[in-house]
Amino acid sequence: MKFIVTFIILIGTSFSLQAQTSHTEPVNGIQWIRITSEADVVIKAHDKNEIQIVPERFRPVSEDKTKGLKRADTNDTDNTGIDFNVSRDGSNLLIKNLRASGGEKTTIYVPASLNIAVHSENLCNTEIENMEGEIEVDSEVSGNVTITDVLGPVTISTNAGNVVATFKKINQKIPTTISTTTGEIEVRLPNNASASIFMASMMGKIHSDFRIDDPKNEKKKITDQKIKGVINNGGVSVRLSSATGNIQLKTN
Amino acid sequence: MEKEHIKDLLVEYLDGLLDTLQKDQVEQHLSECAICAKELEGLKEVMNAFKEQSPEMSPESLRENFHKRLDEELQKYHKVVYISEDKKPKKRTVWKQNIMRIAASIVLLVGGFVIGKYQQTDTTSNEIAVLTKETKSVKQKMAISLIESTSAGKRIQAVNSINQLEELDPDMLQTLANSVLYDNNVNVRLTAVETLQKFIKNQLVQKSFINALQTEKNAGVQIAIIQALANLNEEDIISPMRQLLNDSETEGFVKDQIKKIVPNIT
Incomplete structure (x- = not known):
C-alpha cells in the first residue's frame, strides 16, 4: 500500500515537473506578441494556433527559491511555472521573461502570421526565424x-x-x-x-x-x-x- | 425710314450675306450717316466678342440655334444668366424689328456667358482648391492616425508619407515634433528628425529639437539632432550642446560631433 502511494506521488510529481518544462497559451484574438527579456530568446514559427514557451533547461521545483515571490523591481509574478509572466492586453499577448540576464535561452514557438515585438535588455540576444508578420526589436544595451x-x-x-x-x-x-x-x-x-x-x-x-x-x-x-x-x-x-x-x- | 432699313441690314452686312447692290448701298449710306456708322461699330464689337466664344456663329444660325445653344451652355455652365422665353424672336419679321433687342440679348448673353464662365472658372478652381485641401487633410488624417499606430513600422510609414507632402501646416509640424520628443521607438524618432530637419528654420522645429537634445538618450538620434542644428546660430544651440557635452553618459563620438559643430564650446 505504502509502495502504491509512493508510486502515485512520484508519477504526480513527474507530471507536475513535466508541466513546468514549457508553457502553452492560446492566441485567439491576438495580433501582436510583445516579449520583454534579459535572457536570450529565440522565436520560431510553428503550425499550431498557440504559442509555446520552452526554456532550454527547466529548473526543478526544489531549486526554485523564488516560488511565490514577485520580482521586486517590476512586480511581475511567474504565472506560468517556468519563470515567465504571460498576460493579455487587448490584441497584445505580453510575455515577460523573468530570468536574469545571461540566464538560460528560451525558445518561443509562435504562429508565423503574428506580429512580434521584442524589447531586449542587458545582454539578451534575440533570434527570430521564419516569421511572416511585422517584426520589431529594440535591443537596449548590447544584445x-x-x-x-x-x-x-x-x-x-x-x-x-x-x-x-x-x-x-x-x-x-x-x-x-x-x-x-x-x-x-x-x-x-x-x-x-x-x-x-x-x-x-x-x-x-x-x-x-x-x-x-x-x-x-x-x-x-x-x-x-x-x-x-x-x-x-x-x-x-x-x-x-x-x-x-x-x-x-x-x-x- | 432709310436709317431703320440700314440698321436692319447691318448684321447681315457684317456677315457678308448681302448681295453686291445692297452691300454698295449700305456702304454708301454708312459713309454719309454717322449714326449708322457708330451703330455698325457697336454691333461689330458685340459680334466680335460673341464670335470669340462661338467662332462659327452667323446671324442665321444664331437665330435658329440661339436657345438651343443657350440651353447647352446652361447645361454646361449652370450659372449662365437666364434669358426669358418672351425674348425669343419667333418670326423673321419680329427678328428684323427687334434687331436691337436681339443685339442687347447678345450683349446679355455674351456678358452672362463671360461672367458665367468667369464664375465657373472661379468656382471650379475653388472646388479644386477645396478638393486639394480635402485630399491633403485626408492624407494628414491618415498620417496622424497612422502615427498613433502601435506598429513602429506603420509610424515610420506615416512619417515617410508626411515627408512627401510639399507643405506642412503647424499641426503636422507639431505631430512630427511630438514623434521626435515622445515616440518610444528609436527608428521612429530618427525618421521624424530627418523629416523635420528640412524645416529647421521654423521656430517650433528648432524648439522641439533643442528640447529633444536634453531628453534624448540614444546616441544615433542625438547625432541626427546635432547635425540638424548645425546650421543655426551658435548662441541658440550652445547651451543645450554644452549640457550634453558635460553629461557623463554622453558617448564619446557624440561629444566629438558636438566639438566639430561648435568648435569653441567648453
Whole structure:
C-alpha cells in the first residue's frame, strides 16, 4: 500500500515537473506578441494556433527559491511555472521573461502570421526565424539581433548589438528600418528585391553587392557616408543607419 | 425710314450675306450717316466678342440655334444668366424689328456667358482648391492616425508619407515634433528628425529639437539632432550642446560631433 502511494506521488510529481518544462497559451484574438527579456530568446514559427514557451533547461521545483515571490523591481509574478509572466492586453499577448540576464535561452514557438515585438535588455540576444508578420526589436544595451528568413517589415534598433537580417522577400507596404549606435548591420535581400535604399554611417564603412541606382541624382548631394538610391527600380523604403558601425547590404 | 432699313441690314452686312447692290448701298449710306456708322461699330464689337466664344456663329444660325445653344451652355455652365422665353424672336419679321433687342440679348448673353464662365472658372478652381485641401487633410488624417499606430513600422510609414507632402501646416509640424520628443521607438524618432530637419528654420522645429537634445538618450538620434542644428546660430544651440557635452553618459563620438559643430564650446 505504502509502495502504491509512493508510486502515485512520484508519477504526480513527474507530471507536475513535466508541466513546468514549457508553457502553452492560446492566441485567439491576438495580433501582436510583445516579449520583454534579459535572457536570450529565440522565436520560431510553428503550425499550431498557440504559442509555446520552452526554456532550454527547466529548473526543478526544489531549486526554485523564488516560488511565490514577485520580482521586486517590476512586480511581475511567474504565472506560468517556468519563470515567465504571460498576460493579455487587448490584441497584445505580453510575455515577460523573468530570468536574469545571461540566464538560460528560451525558445518561443509562435504562429508565423503574428506580429512580434521584442524589447531586449542587458545582454539578451534575440533570434527570430521564419516569421511572416511585422517584426520589431529594440535591443537596449548590447544584445545581438539575428533575423532569418522573414518577409518584413522589420524595425530594429540596437545600441552595441550587431544586427544580421536575412529576408526571404521584402514587404512592399511598410518600410524596413534598422539602426544601431555602434553595432554592425548586415542585411541580406533576395537578388530581385525592389527597394529604395538609404544607408548612413557617420564613422563606419558601407558596403554592398547590389547595383544601387540613383535616378534622382541624389547621391551627389550627400556625403560618401550616406548612400541614397534604388535597387531593382525602387520600392519600399529600406533604411539602415549607424553612428559608428559598418553596414553591409548583400544579395542572398 | 432709310436709317431703320440700314440698321436692319447691318448684321447681315457684317456677315457678308448681302448681295453686291445692297452691300454698295449700305456702304454708301454708312459713309454719309454717322449714326449708322457708330451703330455698325457697336454691333461689330458685340459680334466680335460673341464670335470669340462661338467662332462659327452667323446671324442665321444664331437665330435658329440661339436657345438651343443657350440651353447647352446652361447645361454646361449652370450659372449662365437666364434669358426669358418672351425674348425669343419667333418670326423673321419680329427678328428684323427687334434687331436691337436681339443685339442687347447678345450683349446679355455674351456678358452672362463671360461672367458665367468667369464664375465657373472661379468656382471650379475653388472646388479644386477645396478638393486639394480635402485630399491633403485626408492624407494628414491618415498620417496622424497612422502615427498613433502601435506598429513602429506603420509610424515610420506615416512619417515617410508626411515627408512627401510639399507643405506642412503647424499641426503636422507639431505631430512630427511630438514623434521626435515622445515616440518610444528609436527608428521612429530618427525618421521624424530627418523629416523635420528640412524645416529647421521654423521656430517650433528648432524648439522641439533643442528640447529633444536634453531628453534624448540614444546616441544615433542625438547625432541626427546635432547635425540638424548645425546650421543655426551658435548662441541658440550652445547651451543645450554644452549640457550634453558635460553629461557623463554622453558617448564619446557624440561629444566629438558636438566639438566639430561648435568648435569653441567648453
